[in-house]
Amino acid sequence: MADGMLEGKVIVISGSGRGIGRAGAIIMAARGAKVIVNDVGAGLHDQNLDQLPAQEVVDLIRKAGGTAIANYDSVATWDSAHKIVQCAMDTYGRIDGVVNNAGILRERMFYNMSEAEWDDVMQVHLYGSFNLSRAAVPQFRKQESGAFVFMTSTAGLFGSIGQCNYSSAKMGMIGLSNVLTLELKRYGIRSNVLAPGASTRMTQSTAANLHGGEEANRKRLAALPPESPGAMMAFLVSDAAKDIYGQIFGARGSDMMLFNHPRPLRYLHRDGGWSPESLAEALPAFDGLYTKMARGKGVIPWDPPTIE
Ligand SMILES: NC(=O)c1ccc[n+]([C@@H]2O[C@H](COP(=O)([O-])OP(=O)(O)OC[C@H]3O[C@@H](n4cnc5c(N)ncnc54)[C@H](O)[C@@H]3O)[C@@H](O)[C@H]2O)c1
Structure with missing residues (x-):
């Protein structure tokens, strides 16, 4: 049944017991990859751990004739993230791709956010992506090949309400990927x-989806299966993407997007440098270029189709 696009590749996907990672794991295994299905099985609001989600994905993959192993170590600390990579090496003897997908939410308005809520999200998303990628990179360097995928969010790219921790961590993914591209290419x-x-447990739980018109959002989310970003993950770790690096993609239902990187829009030079007064005088030159802050349809003006 494998069509071989990922034949022989060993791919680690963090947080692949549920949601997008799960879809990616199944898609990759069906194309010949050996998959490390990593997931601590975190609760929605706590870290009450559960091995079932990862094990179920592995059972599904094996039943379909694929190859996978479950791993329950957390990406959130250096040592446990290294165990995930060690699991790939011990089980399959190599590692070809790392998808930094594990995630949690702790939503709160900025003025109410606690240090613990800030830290928890940073720990899983930003530290977790660093820890797991850092654990894999010596092997990647040795074999002179390897692919990283980092998961960002429009919550970071466009901004979001009630997600200052998550949005900050998600923009960190772009900084990290930029540097890895420049250093490791x-x-x-x-x-x-x-x-x-x-549509995943994570998005179904967000304040926006719980309180922003439940029926409309249920329909909107139903049109967004996790297989769509899962397919993009699989493509990005495959050799079909061998010439693609340092990019930011979007995958939402039937829509695929390529985002730009921030680059200067206009350039002003003043001999002798700038003072606040000379800036006040000159900066009308930027009028009309300022980014309008918006979310949702204010940025991506088309809606995915809804399923009745
Ligand atoms: N679903 C979306 O629309 C959406 C949008 C933007 C970004 N994302 C990102 O995509 C990724 C996947 O999200 P999802 O919607 O599938 O979420 P999900 O909640 O369905 O799955 C995330 C998984 O990560 C696991 N996890 C949490 N902490 C972990 C840890 N320390 N170590 C290992 N695993 C851990 C959880 O147990 C869970 O199974 C996340 O990084 C998320 O931020 C999702």
């Missing part, structure tokens, strides 16, 4: 970023 190592949109 010479070793044949690629890094790309994906902003997904999918």
